[in-house]
Each structure stands twice: as structure tokens, then as C-alpha cells.
Amino acid sequence: MEKEGKSDADNRITVNVKFSGRSIPVEISSESTVKELKSLIQPLTNVLTRGQKLIFKGKVLMDEMTLKSLEVKNGAKIMLMASQGLHQGDGPIRKEASTLSTVRRMPEAMRPKRDGPQIPVLKSQVERWKATGVVALSGCNLKALPDEVLTCGPSARVLDLSHNSIQHLPAAINSLCSLQKLMLNGNEILDNSLSWEELAFLKSLMVISLNQNHIATLPPEVGALTSLRQLHISHNDLTGLPSEIGLLTGLEVLKVNNNRIHSIPESIGGCASLIEVDLSSNLLVELPETISKLKNLKALYLKNNGIKSLPSSIFKLCSELSILDLHGTEITMDVIRELEGWENFDERRRSKHQKQLDFRVSSSAKFDEGADKS
Known part of the structure; x- marks a missing residue:
């Protein structure tokens, strides 16, 4: 006697989604709807479900249709057309972007030239660094921190090493015990390039900027940087944040846009001083409810993520929030108008x-008036 129906395993099929020169295999049940297929395609392409148009045998597929009713069988080819702007992360994952970098860097024409000789450090420079407290070495073709910088000791307050080719900072960086700002944008920094334990000894360190590097993981030791007020790690390869981020109770600005972050830890609620948070262009689908604990939060940037809803108490409890960027997300105005406290938020937004x-x-008027007088 034949069995009635099939097991779930028997229903599994693999369809090949054609997109931007790629063929993406997706395993799914034949009983699934087109909408469920789109949800599986989203993390593989970065294209939001509402930005996907699927075509099978010349027919545009509607969300409520099932693959079985459409006679989509194992090995079937389905074409994906993506609407411009409706994506999460940096943009749709295209064929040429599948290699290791997706190195999210500034355009070539804007980069400093790095193939020339390293600029030598002059004695007069060291004297100026000690006198001003500012060590300015941006765009100097450096591959390592010059030893002369460490001679500045407690005199150094700002260290700018941006737009070089530095891959590593020595543990002796902790000799710059009065350092307040560390700028390492546009270098070759990797996960193990920084000794975060040594950075924790810099008790005056308030700003770290690591934009445009190759950092995929922040270690738990970042939670020891208790004096930190600003943390900038945009345009890297981050896939998440450590739970220890919640120990940074004095942190006011957190910018981790243009990464590959899938989720935010609930401990973010411990960052009670946060004023501005930029999570734009990541792979987020939701936010933890603890975001609502950030009572000082004024600006939250969420554009180009797969987020479909907001924490239910965000407008009610984040009473300072006046900037909320939701462009390129799944959230509609109808959704946010239903949240408690929407009216007060909208009033603050309009007032700002x-x-x-x-x-x-x-x-503008003052400028014009001055121009007339001259």
C-alpha cells in the first residue's frame, strides 16, 4: 500500500536563482510560498524581499503563490531582478564582490599614494609633537609606528596615523599614557593587529577611529576601555559586537555602519550615555528591546538593513530621540505610527x-548682509 503524502525531506528541492551573473542554489520545500523563498534569498544577495522580483518561465511570481502550484521542480532556474536602493548592507552582492574584499575603501583617486618612500621623522617634528601634543602622521606611507612617536610619552594627546599601510601597533603604545584620540582610518588593521589589553591602560583614551580597515571581530577586551566616548569602526568586516560593549557606560557615539553585522547584543542597553548610533548598511533583521534603555539617544541610523520592526518601547522610553533613519528597510510608516510614543517622537522630529x-x-541672511557691506 502506498503512503499518503510525502515526508518533509521528500519535499525538499534546490532551485538555482540567477542574479548578477551568479547562480545561487537555494534549498527549500516545494510547499513553500514565493515569499518564503524571497526570505531565503535576502541574506544571499543583500536584496530586501520587497525589492525582489522573481521570474520563472517568463512569469513574475507573486508572494502568496506556492512553488508546487507553479510547478517549480528540483533544479529549476529562477531569475532575480533587484529594485534599485532596496538592499541591506553595502549593496547587492554581485559576482565581482564575492572575493575577499569587498574591501570597503575610499575611491582610488582619493587615496594617498602608498608606493613611495616612507617619510622620515625629523627631530624638529618630534619637538613639535611634544610641544603641541598632536602627532600628525596621516598619509606618510608608513608600514609601522615610528619609534620616535613612543619618545613623546605623556606629552602625546592625539595620534593620527590615518591613510597609511600600518598592520600592527606595538604593545609599547601604552607608554603614551595621556593619549586621548587614536586615529587609524584607512590602514591594513586586522583582528589581531591591536593589543586591546594594552589600549585599556590608556585611561584617558576617549576616541578610537578604525574606519576602512579589515576588522572582522571585536574582542571582549574592548569592554575595558571605560573612558571611551567615541568608537568608530565603519567600513570593516564586522559580523557582530561583543556583549562586553555594554560595559562602555560612558560611550556617546557608536558608528559601525557598512559592515556585515547580523545582530546587536542585548547588553547594548548598558551603554547608558549613547547619544548617536549608526548601524546603517549592515545585515540586521531586528534590534534588541534593550535599545529602548538608551534614554539619552538622539540619533539612530538604520538605513539599508533588513529590519522589519522596531523595539516596542523605543519612542516611549527614548525621550530624546529626534533623528531616525529608516530608508531602505522593511519598516513602513504604518508600522511605526502604531508604536506608543510616536506622536511625541514626531513632534521632536518636526521641531528639530x-x-x-x-x-x-x-x-544665509547674515552672510548676505555681510557681503553687501563689503
């Missing part, structure tokens, strides 16, 4: 926008 307009008009 009006103040910005008034400031521009006022500034």
Missing part, C-alpha cells in the same frame, strides 16, 4: 527639522 531650517535661513 524646523530649527535646522531656521538656522540655515538665519545663517
Whole structure:
């Protein structure tokens, strides 16, 4: 006697999604809907479900249709067309972007030349560093930290090594015990390039900027940087944040946009001083409810993520929030208008926008008046 129906394993098929010169195999049940197929395609292509148009045998597939009713069988080829702008992360994953970098760097024309000789450190430079407290070595073709920098000791307050080819900082960096700002944008920094334990000895360190590097993981030791006020790690390869991020109770600005972050730890609620958070262009599908504990939060940037909803208490409890960027997400105005506290948030948003307009008009008028007098 034949069995009635099939097991779930028997229903599994693999379809090949054609997109941007790639063939992407997707395993799914034949009983699934087109909408469920789109959900599986989203993390593989970065294209949001509402930005996907699927075509099979010349027919555009509707969300409510099932693959079985469409006679989509194992090995079937389905074409994906992506609507411009409706994506998460840096943009749709295309054929040429599948190699290791997706190195999210500034355009070639804007980069400093790194193939020339390393600029030598002059004695007069060291004297100036000690006198001003500012060690400025941006765009100097450096591959390592010059030993002369360490001679500045407690005199150094700002260390700018941006746009070089530095891959490693020595543990002796902790000799710069009065350092307040460390700028390492646009280098070759990897996960193990920095000794975060040594950085924790810099008790005055308030700003770390590591934009445009190759960092995939932040270690738990980042939680020891208790004096930190700003943390910038945009345009890297981060896939997440450590739970220890919640120990940074004095952190005011967190910018981790343009990474590959899938989720935010609930401990983010411990960062009670946060004013601005930029999570744009990542792979987020939701936010933890603990975001609502950030009572000082004024600006939250979430554009180009797969987020479909917001924490239910965000407008009610984040009473300072006035900037919320949701462009390129799945969230609609109907969704956020249902949240408690929406009216108060909308009033703050409109008030801030009006103040910005008034400031521009006022500034413009003053400039014109001065121009007339001259």
C-alpha cells in the first residue's frame, strides 16, 4: 500500500536563482510560498524581499503563490531582478564582490599614494609633537609606528596615523599614557593587529577611529576601555559586537555602519550615555528591546538593513530621540505610527527639522548682509 503524502525531506528541492551573473542554489520545500523563498534569498544577495522580483518561465511570481502550484521542480532556474536602493548592507552582492574584499575603501583617486618612500621623522617634528601634543602622521606611507612617536610619552594627546599601510601597533603604545584620540582610518588593521589589553591602560583614551580597515571581530577586551566616548569602526568586516560593549557606560557615539553585522547584543542597553548610533548598511533583521534603555539617544541610523520592526518601547522610553533613519528597510510608516510614543517622537522630529531650517535661513541672511557691506 502506498503512503499518503510525502515526508518533509521528500519535499525538499534546490532551485538555482540567477542574479548578477551568479547562480545561487537555494534549498527549500516545494510547499513553500514565493515569499518564503524571497526570505531565503535576502541574506544571499543583500536584496530586501520587497525589492525582489522573481521570474520563472517568463512569469513574475507573486508572494502568496506556492512553488508546487507553479510547478517549480528540483533544479529549476529562477531569475532575480533587484529594485534599485532596496538592499541591506553595502549593496547587492554581485559576482565581482564575492572575493575577499569587498574591501570597503575610499575611491582610488582619493587615496594617498602608498608606493613611495616612507617619510622620515625629523627631530624638529618630534619637538613639535611634544610641544603641541598632536602627532600628525596621516598619509606618510608608513608600514609601522615610528619609534620616535613612543619618545613623546605623556606629552602625546592625539595620534593620527590615518591613510597609511600600518598592520600592527606595538604593545609599547601604552607608554603614551595621556593619549586621548587614536586615529587609524584607512590602514591594513586586522583582528589581531591591536593589543586591546594594552589600549585599556590608556585611561584617558576617549576616541578610537578604525574606519576602512579589515576588522572582522571585536574582542571582549574592548569592554575595558571605560573612558571611551567615541568608537568608530565603519567600513570593516564586522559580523557582530561583543556583549562586553555594554560595559562602555560612558560611550556617546557608536558608528559601525557598512559592515556585515547580523545582530546587536542585548547588553547594548548598558551603554547608558549613547547619544548617536549608526548601524546603517549592515545585515540586521531586528534590534534588541534593550535599545529602548538608551534614554539619552538622539540619533539612530538604520538605513539599508533588513529590519522589519522596531523595539516596542523605543519612542516611549527614548525621550530624546529626534533623528531616525529608516530608508531602505522593511519598516513602513504604518508600522511605526502604531508604536506608543510616536506622536511625541514626531513632534521632536518636526521641531528639530524646523530649527535646522531656521538656522540655515538665519545663517544665509547674515552672510548676505555681510557681503553687501563689503
